[in-house]
Amino acid sequence: MAEKITPRETDYSQWYIDIVLNAKLADYSPVKGCMVIRPRGYAIWERIQAEFDRRFKETGHSNAYFPMLIPMSFLQKEAEHVEGFAPELAVVTYGGGEKLEEPYCIRPTSETIIWSMYKEWIHSWRDLPLLINQWANVVRWEKRTRLFLRTSEFLWQEGHTAHETEAEAIEETLRMLEVYRDVVERYLCVPVVPGVKSETEKFAGAVRTYTIESMMQDRKALQAGTSHFLGQNFAKAFDVKYQTRDGGLDYVWATSWGISTRLVGAVIMTHSDDKGLVLPPTLSPEEVVIVPIYKNDSKASVLQYADKVLAMLKEAGIRAILDSDDSSSPGWKFAEWELKGTPLRIEIGPRDMAAGKVMLVRRDTAEKTPVAVDTVAATSRQTLSEIQTALFERARKFRDENTVQIDTLPEMLEFFGAEGTGTADAHGGFASALWCGSAECEADLKAKTKATLRCMPLNQQENISGRCALCGAPAKHRAIFARNY
RNA sequence: CGGGCAAUAGCGCAGGUGGUUAGCGUACAAGUCUGGGGGACUUGGGGUCGCCAGUUCGAGUCUGGCUUGCCCGACCA
Numbered sequence: 001m002a003e004k005i006t007p008r009e010t011d012y013s014q015w016y017i018d019i020v021l022n023a024k025l026a027d028y029s030p031v032k033g034c035m036v037i038r039p040r041g042y043a044i045w046e047r048i049q050a051e052f053d054r055r056f057k058e059t060g061h062s063n064a065y066f067p068m069l070i071p072m073s074f075l076q077k078e079a080e081h082v083e084g085f086a087p088e089l090a091v092v093t094y095g096g097g098e099k100l101e102e103p104y105c106i107r108p109t110s111e112t113i114i115w116s117m118y119k120e121w122i123h124s125w126r127d128l129p130l131l132i133n134q135w136a137n138v139v140r141w142e143k144r145t146r147l148f149l150r151t152s153e154f155l156w157q158e159g160h161t162a163h164e165t166e167a168e169a170i171e172e173t174l175r176m177l178e179v180y181r182d183v184v185e186r187y188l189c190v191p192v193v194p195g196v197k198s199e200t201e202k203f204a205g206a207v208r209t210y211t212i213e214s215m216m217q218d219r220k221a222l223q224a225g226t227s228h229f230l231g232q233n234f235a236k237a238f239d240v241k242y243q244t245r246d247g248g249l250d251y252v253w254a255t256s257w258g259i260s261t262r263l264v265g266a267v268i269m270t271h272s273d274d275k276g277l278v279l280p281p282t283l284s285p286e287e288v289v290i291v292p293i294y295k296n297d298s299k300a301s302v303l304q305y306a307d308k309v310l311a312m313l314k315e316a317g318i319r320a321i322l323d324s325d326d327s328s329s330p331g332w333k334f335a336e337w338e339l340k341g342t343p344l345r346i347e348i349g350p351r352d353m354a355a356g357k358v359m360l361v362r363r364d365t366a367e368k369t370p371v372a373v374d375t376v377a378a379t380s381r382q383t384l385s386e387i388q389t390a391l392f393e394r395a396r397k398f399r400d401e402n403t404v405q406i407d408t409l410p411e412m413l414e415f416f417g418a419e420g421t422g423t424a425d426a427h428g429g430f431a432s433a434l435w436c437g438s439a440e441c442e443a444d445l446k447a448k449t450k451a452t453l454r455c456m457p458l459n460q461q462e463n464i465s466g467r468c469a470l471c472g473a474p475a476k477h478r479a480i481f482a483r484n485y
Numbered sequence: 486c487g488g489g490c491a492a493u494a495g496c497g498c499a500g501g502u503g504g505u506u507a508g509c510g511u512a513c514a515a516g517u518c519u520g521g522g523g524g525a526c527u528u529g530g531g532g533u534c535g536c537c538a539g540u541u542c543g544a545g546u547c548u549g550g551c552u553u554g555c556c557c558g559a560c561c562a
Contacts, residue, residue, distance in 0.1 A: 004496090004523095013556080022496095032553065088561070109562090143486060143560060154562070203562095223562065260562055293521050331522040338522095349521055359521085485562095 004339065007274045012218045019268055020147045023277040023340050033145040033152035037261065040340065041148075043285040044264055045155065049135065051187050051282070052157060052259065055179050061131040061159060066113050068137070069104035074112035078237040081111065084204020088140040090152075106139040111205060111230070111256055114160045115238040122162055122252060124243045129172070130162040148265030149222070149485050156260035162240070162252040166231070169253035173229040176257040177210045180225040188263060189280040189392040190214050190270045191399050192224055193430075193480060195455025200439050206256075207231035213454045213480065215399040216269040219429040221454045221482035224266050227257035265485075270395050271364075277341030278364055280391050281384040288313055288320040288380055289342045293330045293349035306348045309358055309376055316377035318384070320346075338363060343387050344380060364390055402429030403480075407469050416449035416483065430454070430482050434475035436468035445470055445481060454480045 004022045006014040020026050025041030037045065053063070069092060075082045085108045092104045107113065114132070122130060139153045159176060163169040177194055184190050192212035202209035206228035214224045235241070235251035244250050271278040281287045290310055294302040306322055313320035323333050330347070337345055347359040358376055360369045364387050371379045406412050416428045428451065435441065435453070442453050460478045468475045 017555085028554070030553075084561095138562090140561070144558095145554095150562075156562075226562070258562070262562055295520060296518090299520095329520055329522085329524060331520085331524080333523090334521095335523045347521070351521075 005274055005276060008217065015274070016265075016269060017147065019272055019277055025264065025268070025277070026147050028147075031152075033142050035147050035151050037155075040285060041264060044267070044279070044283050045261055047283050047285075048188065048259075048263055049157070051183055052179075053133075053135075055183060056133050056157075056159065059131075059175060059179060061133045061161075063135065064132050065134055065136070066107075066110050066117070068107055070107050070110070070113045072103050072105055074116055075105060077112065078205050078233060080233075081205035081237075085109070085140075088142065090139045090141055107136070108138055108140045109256075109258075110134060110136070110138075110158055111160065111234055112238070115234045115240060115254075118160075118162055118235075118252075119238050119240045122240055122242050125164050125245050128162055128164045128242060128252065129168065131159075131172075132161065133157060133159045146265075146485070148268070149262055151261075154261050156258050159255070159257045161255045162235070163254070164242070164244070164252070166253050169231075169255050170229050173208075173210060173227045173255045173257070176255070177212065177225075177227040180212050180227065180257070180259060184212060184214070184224050184259075184263070184266075185392060187280070187282050188267050188270075189282075189388060189395060190224060190263075190266050191392060191396040193455060193457050195457040195480065197226075197455055198439070198442060198453045198479070200442050201453060203228045203256075205230065205233055207233065210458075211455050213482075214266055214270065215395075215402060215430060215482070216266070216485070217398070218269075219402050219482075221430065221480075221484040222262070222266050222269070223454070223484065224263060225257070225259040228255060230254035230256060271391050272341070275335070276339030278391070279341035279343060281343045281388050284319075284341060284343050286319050286321045286342055287384055288318055288344045288346055289333075289337045290320065290322045290346045290348060291330055291333045291337070292322070292324060293347060295350070298350045298353075302348060302350060302353060305353045305373075309346065309348060309373060312373075312377050313380060316381060318377065318380055320380075334361075344384055346376070346380070362387060364394075399430070403432055404429060406431045406433045407466075409470055412445065412451075412469055412481070413448060416451045416481075418449045428483055430480045432457075432460075432478060432480055433469035434464065434466045435477050435479040436471055436473040437476040438468075438471070438473070441468060441470040449483075451481045451483050454482050454484060456480075 005018045008015045024038050026038055027036045029036045088108060089105045093100055135157050137153055137155050142150055142152050145151050161172050163172060181192055181194050184192050192214045194212050197209040197211055208229045210227045212224045214222050216222055232251040232253060234254050240252050241249050242252055267283060268277060290306050292302050292306040303324060310320055310322045343363050345361040347361060352358050356373050357370045358373055360371050360383060406415055412431060415431050446452050456477045456479045464475055464478060466475050
């Protein structure tokens with residue numbers, strides 16, 4: 001049979017599409033730029049969702065749901081906000097067969113409709129903090145879409161909080177950024193750089209945007225989550241004041257933060273290989289697949305043995321399945337489950353059975369280990385945990401190896417393969433460079449190399465001294481530049 | 486949203502200058518043999534050729550429009 005997956009070397013972009021389609025994670029839809037998330041893709045999203053939801057509740061947030069349709073006038077209340085989102089709005093102008101007096105836009109994000117309600121709900125410092133999260137779909141009319149990474153409609157989570165003081169709001173912004181970092185790194189095994197966005201890149205309507213940036217296998221950056229300190233911008237736009245503890249009246253301080261189904265794309269592009277999807281055990285719908293191998297005369301006994309192993313694994317709380325489909329060969333099943341990303345495979349044939357063993361095969365390394373059947377649960381548990389760690393470490397090593405400190409513009413141009421440098425094949429990576437803080441420098445670099453300022457890493461802003469790698473002016477920050485998705 | 490390419494069976498493709506019952510591989514179904522890395526043979530089912538118009542006696546094939554996708558730019562989780 002022909003190769004299903006285009007090798008990464010040949011065409012990284014096609015490789016990604018092949019994985020998504022062939023592993024049946026998603027499919028194209030008849031609607032431009034919108035995709036169908038298929039059961040396997042949705043199962044992965046549900047696992048991501050469940051972990052984040054747990055962490056949000058742990059940090060005191062409650063879920064709620066706001067309307068998908070937002071009166072256009074609401075968006076216009078915050079100048080920067082509407083300017084930022086206007087180009088990608090989908091607008092509803094008819095309802096019930098009649099032209100609407102005021103059109104609704106389909107939410108591109110929910111700050112405005114949520115703050116219109118917060119005005120009703122917040123009166124006193126006793127109403128604060130207000131910590132609400134919403135799981136929802138949003139629509140942003142995209143010119144260029146890619147499965148999971150950028151679609152016109154996507155699923156996400158948006159947290160919207162209101163606080164008494166600026167300090168509390170900033171603390172919340174950073175708390176949620178840290179939740180993102182922790183879950184994305186530990187649960188999705190995707191290493192990230194937490195940092196601050198530049199003015200150019202920040203969220204429309206925010207005072208400051210924090211981000212976690214990850215590096216894909218083609219060395220391009222992917223923004224994996226953002227947390228915004230909104231200051232009093234939306235409180236002022238929607239006139240949300242509260243009675244302070246000392247009897248005064250003040251605008252509340254706000255945050256918002258979000259992660260989306262894009263994370264599924266991040267997981268795919270971080271871990272997978274030319275054989276197919278590679279999933280961290282935490283995210284895989286099944287942690288272990290048992291593939292029985294038998295001839296006609298050994299079929300019954302092998303299946304019975306495999307059933308016993310399946311029961312032992314389930315007993316131990318491991319998500320295991322037995323692929324007893326009789327119509328495809330073991331070799332077929334091996335390839336199929338590798339394509340689907342199952343972290344651990346257990347092969348059971350007559351020889352294993354005779355020896356009282358099973359064969360453990362790791363998806364990430366292809367390593368095969370015979371294991372005594374009595375210890376199969378414990379060993380599987382142990383191996384799954386090792387895979388979880390190994391995936392993160394491998395990705396972090398790759399990211400670190402492709403993060404380079406750069407001090408001058410010529411080096412920067414060479415790193416990103418700009419025209420005239422003779423390095424057109426260079427893939428770049430993360431360029432860590434000093435920056436003067438000017439938007440002109442960002443724009444200039446972008447024009448020459450397509451690389452943008454991804455973030456200013458949070459813990460690298462001390463003792464900045466030196467010159468901007470782009471213009472030579474005194475530097476104010478250390479920043480990561482990269483091409484991005 | 487501009488430029489380029491594409492759309493024929495689930496998937497991958499072939500179908501010179503228009504010609505009547507649209508093919509091949511693979512997958513699918515049934516059966517027999519198989520089974521430790523995508524098995525073999527036999528038989529069988531499956532298509533309004535992306536959509537809408539037009540040219541023509543006749544369109545998968547030519548023309549126009551539209552839709553969707555991919556690549557390259559401009560814009561963005």
